[in-house]
Amino acid sequence: MADELELYKRYLKALSSVAEVLLEGTSEQNLTEVLQLLVANSGIDCCALFLNKPEKNAQGAKLYCTWSSAEAVSQLSDFMQFRDIDYQKYPLLFDTLHAGMVFSKNIAELPIEEATLFGTQQIHTALCIPLLMQDKMEGFLGLFSRNESRNWLPIEVSVLCAITNSLALALVRKRAEQNLEASSERLKALVGATEDMIIEYDLNGHIVNVWSDNSSFSIGLASGIAGLTLEQALPDDMTQAIRRATPKLLAGSNRETFEFTLNIDSTDRFFLGRLQMLPSETGQTRNIVALIRDITELMREEAQRLSMLETLNLLEEAIIDLSLDGLLLNFSGAWNKLLDLPSGHTNDHLGKPLIDFVYQDDRPALVSAIHLLASGKKHSEAVRFRLLQGQDPVWIEAHLLAHHSLQGQITALRGVLRDITSSYLQERRITQMALHDALTQLPNRILLEEHLQQSIARAQRGNEKVALGFIDVDYFKHINDTLGHKAGDIVLVTLSKRLQSVLREIDTLSRWGGDEFVVLLPDASSEHDIRRIAERMRKVALKSIDLDGIETKITLSIGLAIYPDDADSSETLMSMADHTMFHAKSVGRNNVQFFQDIRATLKR
The missing domain is CATH 3.30.450.20 (PAS domain)
Known part of the structure; x- marks a missing residue:
């Protein structure tokens, strides 16, 4: 027990020393000093830090730094296998580390691949701890012993895992600092490459930063304006334009543009600006950035550029x-x-x-x-x-x-x-909506009239007949009143499908409105064919329809007129068919009537 307590104290002291070193930085020298501390306190032969290759989809790690005890006869880096570890060659090692678990093995327990890797250094015991950065394995810390009897106590593993976590956090911090520095350098380069003036100001209107190349920017602001208000530092027209755009940005707009004109050296110059929110340097508040560009030359060249716009507009594909x-x-x-x-x-x-x-x-x-x-x-x-x-x-x-x-x-x-x-395809969908009934997806009046005009034109050329029929659902209002409009809709959709099933491909079934349909039968060679199709429609409608468990039967009143027998135009043909349908309803419903059969009756 006393030995374990002493071991615990020694490792805690090592943890404290490692923390002090990492606070100084994560240079290769500092990281090597950490490995030296681990070798000295754990009594192992070698300690190494491996970092995953940065290349995308790379499955391997490179030896970043290493430290061996004074008694070691060779350095780990002397062996090519350890300089560049291919994870695919060592699946047990990779799977364990990738799962975020500690790899603690004696060489006798290892598969041939891992045993060969560690055997080249006469390593008998390996302890590899994953470097987890934002829950992702980015490398590992390896502690290797040539002592066959070396066993790792739980307390040692716990403290070494804590040290490894400290290493990972330090490396994450270093990466963030590098990214921040790179972003800062990139921003400087971008600003230097643009002719824009960039002004950062806080929500109270105080200027925080200004970036501009005064040699290429025509306003020519005085230096040292950071800390001043917009009104104190900028021309009046420029300030007013920024002030007008700021409330719109604060109201929730992602970005806001503005324009203003300045008279410089007795010449009007035109400027275009854009406002955008961004975090302040501390990250605690949000500031506003104004990007301002002198577009005078662009506007002067507008006439010349107009001739090029056609081509520029074509450069999308x-x-x-x-x-x-x-x-x-x-x-x-x-x-x-x-x-x-x-x-x-x-x-x-x-x-x-x-x-x-x-x-x-x-x-x-x-x-x-x-x-x-x-x-x-x-x-x-x-x-x-x-x-x-x-x-x-x-x-x-x-x-x-x-x-x-x-x-x-x-x-x-x-x-x-x-x-x-x-x-x-969107146009096609819009056309479909414009020319078809929303409920039944049948052609509407507009499309029906177009088909009717085309059919009559073909009939005139081919000396054929065109039949047009109005169809009314008998007692449909009773269905709506007793079972509801939803049930009525089911009846209309079901009926439209049944009627279409008995029509030819060249025929058109249209929903005229409410419970009325219109059928167009073009290219009819004989009146007999028209009567046969009409009767099929009447009979197919007699099949019962299940409306939430209620078997409902419907009947149709159908009235047809034929071109050119009954009418000489599409308007007259529609009128004759409509009158005939009403006659079918008046004589008892559930029947088919033809105009030529009731012509005399209608005249009376």
Whole structure:
């Protein structure tokens, strides 16, 4: 017991000494001194610090520093295996450390891989403690003994783990300091490379820092303005612009822009500024940074730049050069991205026609656009097409421009190919919403009328018939009143599916509104076919519908009119079919009526 107490005191003293050394810093010399203390207090032969390789996805550690006892015949660093440890070769060591556990083994207990590693140094006992930095294993501390009878007591392991944690914290602090120093140097370099003036001020309007290259900045502020208020240090117009923008930033905006004009040397100069919040140097409060740029020259060059905006706007995606007959002369790296090909796999595309990479159905529009530009009939042209790429097509919006020589001749075509697949699909969805009923997804009145006009035009050319029918659900109001509107919706959706199941692909079923549907039967060769389809619709509606356990049966009143037998226009055809449907309801419902059969009745 006395021996353990003495051992505990010795290790506590070592822990205190290590803490003092690490407070001085984490230079290689200091870390080596820590290892020396551990060797002296633990009576081992060698102590080493291994740090994981910094490279991404690297599976290994490098020997950072080591210390051996005076009795050691060789240094650990003399052996190549210890200079660069490949974790993949030593799975037991890696798995143990990666799990955040202590690796304490006698050589006789080790697999062949680890036994060979430690055997090269005649190490009989190894104690490896992981360096955990933010819960991630970043290396390990190794304590090695050539004494076959060396065993580690729990108290030793506990104190050595505490020392290892102190090492890890010191290394984390060193890394943070290095990152901070690098960020500071980077900020200085960035500020030095920009023409912006950067002013940092606190929430009370007192200037904290100023960065600017006065040789390139036209305001020319006096030095030593840190500590002054904005009003004391800056021109009035500049101060007022900053003050106006500050409340908007404080109200929750991520950043706020502002503009102001200063008269300098009898000349108006224009400035653009941006405000953004950032932590103060202490991290306890937040300050505001104003980035201010003199945009006078940019505004003066606006007229000249306007001629370049078309091209600049095209630089979002792939830039291509085409010959006048549509051959690829050059393209940017984004061409590979559009085709989903690795870089270098498109070198053989040069000299090939652009249309070779376009869907067959979309080629005529592209060929027409190229012809218009090459012939001088148009200066620019926009065309949409699909690129051949995998299973799913990529929709492209191409902005093409005729390129002229100094003599005014058209020498080539230049343009940008932009991937608009997402926006195109969104357009399709919007069109779907605009032309279809939200509940049943059936075509609405707008789409129905368009189909009706097309059907009548085809019927005129082909001497065929077009039938139009109005369909009304009998006693639908009773369903809504007794079972609720949700039940009514179920009836409408179910009915629409059943009616569609008995129609042809070329037929159109539309929801007219409420419980009314309209069916369009184009390209009908005979009246008999129309009557057969109408009767199928009436019968399929008779099937019962389960509404929360209540078997509900519905019937339909259907009225049809036929072009050109009953009407000579789409408006008249709709009117005749509507009147016929009301007649079907008046004679008892659950029936199909044709206008030509009741013409005389309606006249009376």
